[in-house]
Amino acid sequence: MWLACRALLQPDPATGAAKLRLRVDHACAVQLSSPNMGTSSSGATVIESKKSMKARGVSSPDRADGALMAVYEPEDLFGHRRMGLIN
Template identity: 60%
Template structure:
């Protein structure tokens, strides 16, 4: 978050100096509405960060495609076609069944939403041999609270189910939108093979 703020300040200084040639091409296109402009700014900052780190693959943006997310995915893909950004848009249907099911697994996710939570949980668990976690998160307090809010449950088929948002609201909990943004950042609905970049899972 602090890095993004520094990048925003740097961009503001460039604009004040009239250095439009250094800004992304997308930022020099016709103005967008307030919400779209904010999304565009985040795209530009993410891409500039990736470029500064020497990444050769595009920024990947994963969106829950259920409900309103379906329209957002379609709009952002059109933006990409119109060169407003270079990001790869990935729609995730969290209500779908996972691509694979291991009957022998201790925890078998019922839907992709459950798989998302369980996959991140596994990444945060210390390795029994080394005691080192594969993933460490630096989040704000709200996201940290939301990541520990849903209950772990099981259905009649023996699948692991994460407490639904409706059930969470019924017991006075807020929508875990910030937590799910963190989950989507590390979750890949399908394995991806990059040329020369190995396998992302």
């Protein structure tokens, strides 16, 4: 989720506009920039865990998680489209 939203927030080189723009307060903006990115042993890009952030003395990014969850829509693994049905 963090990597997907990060890609949406990056400006397009051709137009300079991002696909997504978040209007958040200062505390949320700080939390959005607090986790570090790295690579796993298999070469995949990973976001720093909350446990390692706590070890660094950084608080849990709860507000940032909330902002990202507000715009996150997971991909349906089975390809079903439910056309407006609410569970």
